[in-house]
Amino acid sequence: DLYAYFIEKGVSLLKPDGWFAYIVANKWLRANYGKPLRRWMKQRHISEIVDFGDLPVFSQASTYPCILVLRNKAPGNTFSAATLKRLNFQDLPAHVRESAYEVRQHALDDAGWSLVDQHSQDLLDKIRQTGTPLGEYVQGKIYRGVLTGLNEAFVIDGQTREQLIAEDPKSAEIIKPFLAGRDIKRYKPLSSDKYLIFTRRGIDIDQYKAVKNYLNQFTKRLKPRPKDWKGEKWPGRKPGAYKWYEIQDTIDYYEEFEKPKIMLPDISLRGNFAMDEAGGKYCVNTAYIIASSEPYLLGILNSSLITFFYKNIASTYRGGYLRFIYQYLMVLPVPVINFSNTSEKARHDQMVALVDQMLTLNRQLEQTRTAHEKKMLERQIQAVDKRIDQLAYQLYNLTDDEIRIIESGA
Numbered sequence: 001d002l003y004a005y006f007i008e009k010g011v012s013l014l015k016p017d018g019w020f021a022y023i024v025a026n027k028w029l030r031a032n033y034g035k036p037l038r039r040w041m042k043q044r045h046i047s048e049i050v051d052f053g054d055l056p057v058f059s060q061a062s063t064y065p066c067i068l069v070l071r072n073k074a075p076g077n078t079f080s081a082a083t084l085k086r087l088n089f090q091d092l093p094a095h096v097r098e099s100a101y102e103v104r105q106h107a108l109d110d111a112g113w114s115l116v117d118q119h120s121q122d123l124l125d126k127i128r129q130t131g132t133p134l135g136e137y138v139q140g141k142i143y144r145g146v147l148t149g150l151n152e153a154f155v156i157d158g159q160t161r162e163q164l165i166a167e168d169p170k171s172a173e174i175i176k177p178f179l180a181g182r183d184i185k186r187y188k189p190l191s192s193d194k195y196l197i198f199t200r201r202g203i204d205i206d207q208y209k210a211v212k213n214y215l216n217q218f219t220k221r222l223k224p225r226p227k228d229w230k231g232e233k234w235p236g237r238k239p240g241a242y243k244w245y246e247i248q249d250t251i252d253y254y255e256e257f258e259k260p261k262i263m264l265p266d267i268s269l270r271g272n273f274a275m276d277e278a279g280g281k282y283c284v285n286t287a288y289i290i291a292s293s294e295p296y297l298l299g300i301l302n303s304s305l306i307t308f309f310y311k312n313i314a315s316t317y318r319g320g321y322l323r324f325i326y327q328y329l330m331v332l333p334v335p336v337i338n339f340s341n342t343s344e345k346a347r348h349d350q351m352v353a354l355v356d357q358m359l360t361l362n363r364q365l366e367q368t369r370t371a372h373e374k375k376m377l378e379r380q381i382q383a384v385d386k387r388i389d390q391l392a393y394q395l396y397n398l399t400d401d402e403i404r405i406i407e408s409g410a
Helices: 003-012 032-041 092-099 118-130 158-167 169-174 209-222 254-258 295-301 304-311 342-367 371-395 400-409
Strands: 019-025 045-051 065-071 078-083 101-104 142-144 155-157 175-179 194-197 261-265 274-276 287-290 321-323
Touching (some): 003 019, 003 032, 101 118, 118 304, 118 400, 158 175, 158 194, 169 175, 169 209, 194 209, 261 295, 295 342, 304 371, 304 400, 342 371, 371 400
Parallel strands (some): 045 078
Antiparallel strands (some): 045 065, 078 101, 142 287, 155 194, 175 194, 261 274, 261 287
16 A cells, blocks of 8 residues: 555645645545554645545456545645545536535544535534444454364364264364354344364364364364475465464454354445354354344444444445444444433333344244245334334434434435
């Protein structure tokens, strides 16, 4: 991402009141590496930013371009911004003028820029101030799934699991239900036909003879590369202080997988949170777990309000997909309930009841066999979902105008 340095260098070459314009990737707007650039740019005169989002501007490459225009003069209070939604226009400058709105430069957050109009910015600020950051709410307990280093060895099907347990019943102790990101769906029951051989650091593999014998076939591909290796490409895994039969990452938080928790995939079109109600389910490293089993929190995270907020703090990828990653999950605002306040407690209890109902309806939907019953359940789910959204709006004290902003952009 060297273009960040070229922006600074380009501006430094301007004479007084000179103009600067680059076409660059838009990731600097929100990515961690762009934070120094954002902080520096807030002290400059931004004239215009045109963001093309995930539009296929360059047909042969997946790029996310924006046009950045600066001037070598004192910074202004606002600048013109446009986030384009289509490419079928005849005149780019005219289309930008039609789509443009003013952004308050001083209101931009160094943690990530949301190029929204003033009404939307005021709403984002209100949502942020109403809630406590999720990271604080769950005491930092947001964790990535398991990185094995070789899924072919450690991820098995149900038949292989049964064979290993039949050979040695102790195998069941370290074979866990294992979910891919696609297995985790909003409010849906969690199930998978895959299992994880969870040989964490320090395990005595000789206590699990059947598992050891099974993993032996992958020995060459499982060995960590020695630090002093000088040969050609190493056939095994990356260097590390793990044994050949152990999972590559330490997964020091493995006990959290055994508990009831909230799970989510890291790529999704919207908030896509599910509950592992019984606990014990593990997931791949392209998914996350949140160490909480609160139905209240699950309802908040799955609301249209949180999806709206997330879309405005994180980058959008081709097809409108969002990456749900630690950096952004940590800052999602969650209203903290004052249980001594009767109305707040009532809203909390109502959210819990609605989420419990949503979980029950989705379990029934998974089990139904007739098209008529399925349609009926789907209508009920949609109705409960809307009630959860309305309750979330109340918890954040939103006005009708603010709700319209969310529902037009969520």
